[in-house]
Amino acid sequence: MKELTAADEANLIEFAVPEGRSLMQDGLRRLKKDKLAIACIGIVIFYALVAILAKLGVIATPWDVKVAGSYSPPSFQSLPLIFGTDNFGYSVFYKVIQGARVSMSVGLVSCMISTPIGITLGALAGYFGGWIDEVVVWLFTTLSSVPSIMLLIAIVFVLGKGLGAIYFALGITAWVSLCRVIRGEFMKHKTRDYVLAAESVGASHFSRVFKHILPNVSHFVIIDVSIQFMSAIKAEVILSFLGIGVQGQPSWGVMIDDAKLELSRGAWWQLAAATMAMFFIVLAFNILGDALRDALDPKLKGHA
């Protein structure tokens, strides 16, 4: 093996330095030095807070009331009017906030579904190999051979449109990349000394998979989730734009769909607000994903 793995390194450090740092502590330390990454974490936390407050009904509620005439341009007269109003005279600012709630929830829920699937299947396939591996590989190659947006549309049509269907559709399609990585890592780790040592002291398969190997590859999960979260947000916007996503609730995708009609009358603010909102969160997740990889993936140590 050319490079040291995270596990090796962690072990080495622990032996050499009594007050050692775990992989996570080490990553975090490095992340702290990356100012851009910290800013991105700030943005993500801000969006999450906004989403939670909107969900709790503290801000931007009710969004579906007339705050001014149809298509009032942005003005600084009052907060709801800061991004103008839409066709029905609803506040675009409130809709953007509610859209953030929808987007963040889609990211969160779909990751909560896809991550356990990806980890479990990847771990089983990589650890056991054999026919289990073949089945899992067949499953994810088949799944990834279908263009993902087509697959999402098909699933949403079967389940019926709505937020629930989006959660589910994204959840059961988005685990492929994580599964691939985890499978590869498990194949590498299962013959490592520490695993063999665990085996020799009588650790069961279950304990070796989940107690020994998984913590040593968990940083891949964090990296993947940050990317997946962003893909889910984008997918939700696309599906809602196509009219098969969120129904009867504000969504950035629905707002962009509205904008398609109203741009010709010069009402640019709904498009601007929705795309800006989306731009910042997607960019933040992208940069964060990169920064996390730099910080957590020892292969790239020194390159950051």
Next chain:
Amino acid sequence: MRLQLTWGDIAAKDITMLRRLRASALLPLSLFILSACTHAKKAEPANTLHIASPAKIKGLDPVQADDLYAGDEVSRPYEGLLQYHYLKRPYVLVPALAEALPIVSKDGKTYTFKIQKGILFQDDPCFKETGGKGRELTADDFVYSWKRLADPKNNSPGFWIFDGKVVGISDWHNAAQKAGTADYSKPIDGLKAIDRYTLQITLTQPSSQFLYFLAMPFTYVVPHEAAEFYGVEFANHPVGTGPYRLTESTPGSKYVWDRNPTFRMERYPSEGETGDQAAGYLADAGKTLPLNDRVVMTVYEESQPQWLSFMAGKLDLSGIPKDNYSQAVSASKEINPELARKGIRLVKSPGLDVTYEAFNMLDPVVGGMSPRAKMLRQAISLAMDHDPAIELFYNGRAISAEGPIPPGISGYDPAFKNPYRHENIARAKDLLAKAGYPDGKGLSPLVYLSTSSSTDRQLSELFSKMLANIGVTLDVRTSSWPEFTASIKQGKGQLWGMAWQADYPDAENFLQLLYSKNARPGPNDAAYSNPEFDRLYEKALTLPDGPQRTAIYQQMVKIAAEDAPWVFGVDRLIFDVVHPWTKNVKLNIFDHGWCKYVKIDPSLKK
């Protein structure tokens, strides 16, 4: 004729927006679906007319053409006995395939038509005996075509026009239904070909609407050879006597029609209403029709691409989408100076239509005539107010519809006010509570069917919000226009938005939408049934236009308002924009074959 709810978007018929797909990259799929193409593609003639439709075309079989979009499309290859004069107003019927208007017997029940001699069906491989040459049209072809309308196998939404009205046709229909197959050799007493060119129709009772039916697309004549040769594919292989023949198509989405070389000699009308001369509508008087060599019809389900195509000169006329209204039309309802500088004209007409949200009257919750269901419908009608939509979706190009009859149609009562038409939340809540659903409790979300355009989505959002005021929720389900109309026929929803445009200038055309014997698959989508309404309808049928009939119509409107099988919407105006090179565009609500009169002057095109 059915049409879409948010045609504010895309107005109605003539409104037909044209567009072309010169850049086929726009629709790469179409390249693969050009299967119906039977002729090699020729270079496009300079005087090609490009028009558009806002909804997919369900097929080209006249007996299925119950919506505006299919009705317009089948009028290119097919024709009927009669048609509407293109220019004259009020609308008058003139002969198409008939030599003249029929001779009507003294008792008003027997109509005798002479059919023009020497009319040929267009050449088509289905005419095997003549080696593909079209044969001559005879009276028997009408008998055959109208039997198709009555054939239960075709399940035609247009059978209502003859059902119970032509002697023996209902018996023929019922016998075919019983036997499981229709016997076309079995005669119908009221439908006879006396000789090769004489057709005699006998009615069960005199009817003041009957002649109008003979100009409707349902009654267009088709050759039996084609229907038999193509079978289920007949809807994609039109073979008629009309001005155009299909050259190329992407079924449902794009149709290219070329001049039919064997079209009968028909000339542009040489008289019109006062003012037509000055407006230039008579410049082509006496010229041979059609005035253009090709019509390209493309479906634009979304309004923006259509509008942009029009502005780029790729469509020769177009409706005005709601979001482009202020760009196209000034506050004084005239064309905006910017468009006027380009020579673009504005053409206006009353839409002679009504929009409504129909309840599924066979549904256990919203349907039926129990006081409980009736109060629920009334409550929903009071909450689901269409007034805000007039500005938001129609730019003021509509007025509130109090009943089923639109202004401009005899029988319309401007004084009538529907007690359940305008928003009254307090009353709605009261009725809802009386119906046993206080604040909507106990009522599951109502399944609302709609089409999938962005504008329709916005409209359903508006309705959802309004119903939320009384605690009722909507479960909105969207699909394309053909799927949407099919779902309605199958009774898949509890509520859906629809619009109806007059087929002929008589209020009966709107009231028949609520006649129980016209229940789906007929035009009565809601499947509303009230014996008193039916009795009055049948009584009015026998009466000529006059105060007595109008009084009955008013009574029927009141009953319909009280039973609330529909949430009444709006009556619309049609605004179209026309490029300077597009001549002779005069909106004609009833004439679906209008394309043949339109001339394109390529010298004015840059």
